[in-house]
Amino acid sequence: MMNTLEQTAHATGENGTVTNCPFQSTAQITGLDHREYPYWHVLLKGRHIGVHRPDDRICNWVARTLRTDGKYRQKCLGPALDLSKPSITYDLAISRAFEWFETGAVSALSVTPEQVGRVTRLCVCPIGDTYTVGHAMADYLEWSKLARSPGGHYNNLTLMNYHLVPEISGIPIEEFSARHLQALAQTVLERPPKRGFENPRSRVDPDTLTTDEIRRRKRTFNSLVTILRTVFRYAWESGRLQSERSWKCLNRVSVNHQPRTIFLTRTECASLIEACGPSLRQLVLAALYTGCRVGELGELRVEDVARDGFGISVKAFKRGPARFVFLPAEGMTFFLNACQGKDPMSHIFLSTEQKPWKRQHTLQFRTAVAKAKLPKEFVFHGLRHTYASDLVANGASLDTVAKQLGHANTLTVMNTYGHLAEAVREMQVQQCFSQLSPERDDCSEQNIARFKAIRDKEDPKNWREKGRPTTDTTLPRSPLARPSAEVMQVFSKLPGEH
Structure with missing residues (x-):
């Protein structure tokens, strides 16, 4: 007999989320590629069933719940294929999953289950003659x-x-x-x-x-x-x-812009690429060669490569117009190889489920970042930042970077992407400063030893933090916003300058 949660899942959506699972039969499960993390299907918000198939020897039904602290709790339900042990059916796996969801220890620590689907309307129904x-x-x-x-x-x-x-x-x-x-x-x-x-x-x-x-x-x-x-x-x-x-009275408050500072060196890029699965690796390489967003890369088709020149034609995305992104020689080789054997209208990059990339990269990318031992805050958009920062660090003009990224002007690039890693900035100061006083160009062993003592204080593991100014204010240098006095009172009471 189905419990309340299972009945809700069967009633959710047009046919029910239980019925819509894409890997119910043995044939569907056998068709899943091997990968380290499970294939998940959402039953209710915070409640999922999945198949974990890392290799030819292991294939299990798994369930997970979203805890109130934002982390997942996972449980193995039984074999999904007849390998070392007899398999259980999808229906039995569903029954075991909902039975586990309802256990006291799991239910108490999990978020409230709700029907799947984005909110589509305002969570209030205004009534009455007074216009609110x-x-x-x-x-x-x-x-x-x-x-x-x-x-x-x-x-x-x-x-x-x-x-x-x-x-x-x-x-x-x-x-x-x-x-x-x-x-x-x-x-x-x-x-x-x-x-x-x-x-x-x-x-x-x-x-x-x-x-x-x-x-x-x-x-x-x-x-x-x-x-x-x-x-x-x-x-x-x-x-x-x-x-x-x-x-x-609707005026904004002044707040300074905090540019993104997490981007990768070429060594870190190699580590990330190595940590990715085959499908995600192609997507990551494409982002590093072009600086394109994941949505732009997901819409790329074979006909968009080298159609108008030595690069790719990117369709209009968000509110930005279409643009042409020039490629380096190795980037063009990568895209030409990726297009081999495909029809002109075929998507170049497909996920492990053979669907165009949209948002299904998130978990895989997070796993690859952890495996490559990169900062956990690094997200896919950081590849776009890595691309831009690499161009700027190697002498590309802000105008060139802005056109490659599809920005309307250089202001966004200057505020968000134009800064360099502090180590690069230091190197350029050392190289570009012309000599002022020859007598201070001291190359003695004693002076070199003093320089070395300063260098030794630096932690190479925290190079991203080098030279970053500490601040206890959120105000820009020249505040332009003019909020009301009442709103200013709220922020002025906070510690620091806000």
């Missing part, structure tokens, strides 16, 4: 669903549901003021970010936040202000908002 902020957000989302990209619309929707709906959705839009924005700023500081499908965490004391955490929360607050300005403007253009007072 909730009404305005609902009207704006109807327009946004048609006018914006799916990703942009979804990001706004999740931010609204997590931050705006609980705090301000019931406020009449004509009465919205800086006082409400002040309360929102305080809430953003206290509320930890929500990652994926995890349950909301307890609020924190803003005084305990680090500078980086405050910086991220200020950026979140600015995103919310941008959303509200768009929502209020849409309401004003629709004739639902008469006064500009509620609109005028």
Whole structure:
């Protein structure tokens, strides 16, 4: 007899997530390639069933749950193929999985299971004749669903549901003021970010936040202000908002930009490539040769290679136009070899499931990063940063890098990608500084020994930290934002300069 969780999974989606599993039969399981980590299928949020097939000797059903601390707990359910032991059926594996999900120790430490699927609507149903902020957000989302990209619309929707709906959705839009924005700023500081499908965490004391955490929360607050300005403007253009007072108080706060500093040396690139499986290795190499995003690489087809010159034609992505990315000779060789034997309209890079790459690289890439002993914060986008930093470090102009990456101007490159590793910066200063006083060009053994003593203090394992200035402020050098006094009070009370 099915328990409550299993009944929910059978009722989720068009045919039920249990029925939709792509590896139920022996033939389907046999067709799975060998790999170190399991193939997973989502049954409910935080509840998965999978097949672990690392080689010809092992093939097991496995289940996992997402714990409240953001980590997974995994259990072997039994053999999936008749190898050393008799196999169990998919139905029996499902039954064992849900039985394990419901055990007290597992259930108590796991997130609340919910039906699978992205949120598609505002988590509030505004009613009544008084036009509230909730009404305005609902009207704006109807327009946004048609006018914006799916990703942009979804990001706004999740931010609204997590931050705006609980705090301000019931406020009449004509009465919205800086006082409400002040309360929102305080809430953003206290509320930890929500990652994926995890349950909301307890609020924190803003005084305990680090500078980086405050910086991220200020950026979140600015995103919310941008959303509200768009929502209020849409309401004003629709004739639902008469006064500009509620609109005028929506000003952003000043926050400095923290450029990405995690990128790889060529030795580290080789380690990462070695740690990847065959399909992911091709994707990583393509990113290192082009600086393209994973979505751009997933859309590349054979006809896009060398069509307009010595490089690849990248289709329009996000809000950016199409562009042409020039390749080095070894990069062109790589792409030509990857295209051999394929039709012009075929995708060049496919996942282990023979599907175009979209987001299914995340777990595999995280595993490869750990295996290569790279910083755990390094993500796939860091390959794009590695590409740009390597070009800049070897003398490429910011304009060239901007065009290769598809940026509209050099400002983004200068702020985000233009900085070099501090070790490279030091080397260039040593090489490029012209002699000022010959008598200070001391090459004596005593002076060389003093230099060596300084070098020996440096930790080669932490070269990414070298020369990075420590700061307890999130303010840029020249603050341009003009937030209201009420909002400024919230951030000025924090330790440091914010």
